Amino acid sequence: MRLISLFIPLILVSSCTEGILLEVPEFRRGGFLSQTDDLPVSKAAKLEGVWEVVKGNEVFGDSVAITISGDRITVYAQPSVGYIVLETGVLDSVVFLQGYWRQQVNSNTGLADLYLPKFQGGGWVSTDSSAKPDTFLIVGTYGNGEANPEKDLVLRWVRPFSERAKQPFLVIAHRGGGRTSDRISYSENTVELIRIAERFGSNVVEIDVRLSRDGIPFIYHDSNLNPRLVQRGALVGPPENYPMKALKDFVTLIHGESIPTLEEALQTVVFETNLRGVYLDTKTENVGLVSKMIPLVQKAIQDVALVENRQPLTIVIGIPTQAVYDEFVSIPNHKLVPSLCELSLDQAIAINSLVWAPRWTLGTQDAGIQRAHNQLMAAVTWTMDIDEFIKEYVNNSSFDGILTNYPSLVKYYQLMR
């Protein structure tokens, strides 16, 4: 038995995955784009559509979808949840696109250096007068890591998006844009991640809201300050045990950011993005968090009017549990508060929710969705990350949106419809 007792310390080892810190590469000193003129969004929109991958199939598959995504042009690919995030510039009727590519379910990333030749699309895209060329190509190279891109990547225009692809669809990015464990560039549930969420195809972000000891709603997912999300620090246990100032001063998230307040997160959405929705996932129960969120939501909606050309914004308070539901119905005029109900459809109808959000695990639930639509209620499902199921639900279900850790993949299937 003594030998066996020596064996027991092995039990203390922990499970793990590959490291979670992965920096996407950048061109030094801004790359060649620093020498080009800006390409207006109206002209960049000519790139939107479905493209055939002539070279580079081993990474990007046989076809990709390109669309303006926030402040970038994004190339959406299917294999391994791949995408290329690009900035644009014009010089002498040649359109240049530079940025990085990434596959979100592994650690593959690198630089992408592309252009549209003057007579094969560059001239037509960058000016108003030229006729669209017969051959419309994006050519260039991509590489691995920080290395100079040297592998050929050639895309050939196939068609514009179908009418079905253009129909509104809610691509809801989990935790403000993705999970920390997927080695995204910023910690989940941060303003830094919300700022770039649109680049990965999302038009709505879901963020997790808790209530600090001094009554300030803040953004954090887990019920404890743990190594998954937080660098080693002085505070431990539930974050709700601490006042907001302590959380700000003594907690550093895994990529170096601070925990944002809900107000900071909503201000970021309103003033620094063009997102059309925010889903507030209510994490702290039975302490009046919902009542604290409502005025912040109302202020954010009012602020939208201050931003020129911003699309309308809808912010819904999530109701994930019966406890939160009970708290919600105790609020006067709660039926006027925009909400998203994850419970039964009957409960969603009873509180006049804007959105009914059942788990995807029950299937496509067409009858329930039809009933929700009859009540003028949207239906979205969560949290769906399996490629084949995403494809099936996007193409063959009546859901109005999908909450996912892989918004670029949902966007790909939406655009390829």
Place this chain on the structure above:
Amino acid sequence: MLFISYAVASAQTIGTRPGPMQYPEALAPYNFKTALEMAFLKMPEAVVEESDTYRWPAWALDVFMGLPENIVAEGKITTQFINWHFQLGTKWQWSPVENVRTYVGVDYAYFMGGIGSSTFDNSNRSSFAYVNVSVGYHFNKITLTLKEELNYLLSRKDRAGDVTIRSFTNKFNGVTTSLYLEQEFWKDQQFLIGIRANYLKFVYQNWLLFPVSEVYYFVPEFVFGIRL
């Protein structure tokens, strides 16, 4: 049920002979040894998050049967009640030097997982091939066995409500390195303690939590067993 009845009946008749379970010893033709195992799997916190890192244990009934020519057949049923894993294979036993025993073998496994509730209506059916090598050393009263296993995912079928997705992958799924320590515990009973270091893409025990299987996860499994 036939498998379980056979195993229990065999244990009653052959269990009089003490001996280790995972140690790759030779078994006389048509003799049996049977073991009961309990295993705890610890999933990566970064993926399954704090509420799911520790889950209920898996129980396994493991039966070895001797065959001619130093061949040993193994059948194993592992369950977590919503998960059932059936494994069947053969091993060839060899003793290169005194006190050292080895097995080389191949197993086929079929997994069935299912959950039905007000919020879940899901199932998974997967099949695997395991190619394995075991090396054991017999100390005075203790055996130490190292087992290396290559894991191939042959097929996978997932269902959510009315949607079914099938894939025939034939993919290399990773490796499992196991270390078992066995010794007499009480009145000739053999007790086993072990660790299985799984380095896998798809960990069947967590089929509902693992949507994407392109990344290898290190998932330790802690095993306790007793020979019946």
